[in-house]
Amino acid sequence: MSAITRAIGIDIGGTKTVVAAVNASGEILARAQFQTLSTRGFSAGLADISSAIRQVLAEALLAATDLTGIGIGCAGPVDPIAGTIHNPFTLPGWEGADIVGSLRKQWNLPVRLENDADAAALGEFRFGAGRNSSPLVMATLGTGIGGAILMDGRIYRGVAGTHAELGHIAVAENGPECYCGIRGCWESIASGTAIASAGRAFGFADSHGVFAAAHNNSEASAIIERAAQATAAALWTLAHTIVPQRIILGGGIGEEHFDRFSSALRNQIERATQIPKSSIEIAKAQLGNAAGVIGAACLSFQAHEEKGSQSAAQNSALPPRPFR
């Protein structure tokens, strides 16, 4: 028997869910995708997930016993210790769903859950733009702004096991109000939602319209310039607090407009006098849409390496969280 080197990765978003069998080289052996449709309730979703796992295992010619386990990256908030989902906005109908317990029972395998930004960063660390980098900051610029901090390839956690919420770094005194509780956070200025919202005042239908017009329309150009400057300021702040070896820009906007955002960041970091700026690398995410599902599988690989196949031990290794 060779060492077990495959896992199921599950990437759960508000719109769609991807399930894949991934090997220890980060290659996808088989994948399945379906509409999440969380409003049908969690049992319907769980049935879809298990059906996709069966399909993927069959296609990859694997049995459940060939796996290190199952890793799940899910649109947060999630509780990685309890193994439950708490996202009434993006996954209505699944509040409090015990996805870890349910899959563990159904598949008799270790199961680990993290939010999607953390999973994607872990995927990039192992197999993408973050290899051999520590500390590693990954920012995901899309509809919202998420991010993750990895130290020695492990998800950074603060008090009560809480991961960072990078999208809510404060960058502008008088910026737009955000649901996070402050005005002018990064997400309130540079997310797809924020760009679209700023663009509507000038007749743009969505963020794509604003980006498309930015080269010849001064209002659109100003909106994108402000988003790029907010991104540069937020990552400047991370460069002065975390002092990362590498910063990865990912997500739909971060990848499609990497040159625009990374050049604003480079110009800003280039002016830094208090940190070793030449030690901080800026990179574009490499795994694209697959980062989530590959990263999810990496959660299982990491748990397996750390503690063997006891997923309960993985979860209980974290301190208790007094919130949610």
Place this chain on the structure above:
Amino acid sequence: MSAITRAIGIDIGGTKTVVAAVNASGEILARAQFQTLSTRGFSAGLADISSAIRQVLAEALLAATDLTGIGIGCAGPVDPIAGTIHNPFTLPGWEGADIVGSLRKQWNLPVRLENDADAAALGEFRFGAGRNSSPLVMATLGTGIGGAILMDGRIYRGVAGTHAELGHIAVAENGPECYCGIRGCWESIASGTAIASAGRAFGFADSHGVFAAAHNNSEASAIIERAAQATAAALWTLAHTIVPQRIILGGGIGEEHFDRFSSALRNQIERATQIPKSSIEIAKAQLGNAAGVIGAACLSFQAHEEKGSQSAAQNSALPPRPFR
């Protein structure tokens, strides 16, 4: 023979230097103080330091062999690995001074060097407002703004062993230009220097004048309000990135005006929806002016606990720094 539980702590600022013998309970057994006068060059300073160490040892009835070693907290930048000082602004005449090597040779004791903000935070962690807290953020609001992040009581270091530069967190898009390389960093708005500079336009002589007038002068009030909001925004950002168990406000301004700054911070954090805000405590520094020298001694206690009395090993345990 009982375990060695005393160290010499040295707190070097641009104006004055304090040397003390400190025991393992954080008590100062004897202390000496003198004008730094760095422009005389480093050999004059070194002679003063060694003379003060002799005086302090005599007063505390200690011999050098009774010590775990010597810890130095120094106005940064310093290079904790090379053991050298690189602060042409505050300590002109000492650029590149090998203070660790010099004292190690003179005293035949392990010597450890860190910047003053890191040393003060270590002092508060062991014997002050930071006890049993991890992660711990300490912000020092004075002439400038410094700070430190401790994780499990150890100074956090990013790439190339670099510590955080919390004063240069970006908080305001269009704030004053700072020597750090960005506009509107925390220090550029909320430091004593920044408050004084903003106050001069309205006839105030210094930051004390602005604070004193803030209750009945609208310009002074607006300057302090902006400084308090900048502080709340910077610490909000740290709450969303480091997610500390405790935030300590220290330094002359942070302690004297603790109520003003901490209430702005509390009001802001109270609105947070994305982090476990009730897990984040806000505290006033407890060691006052002694934090630096007690923290400096703690550097020696920590080195002694970790590796015995090989200060060279302490320094070489850090990765090489490709800058400075």
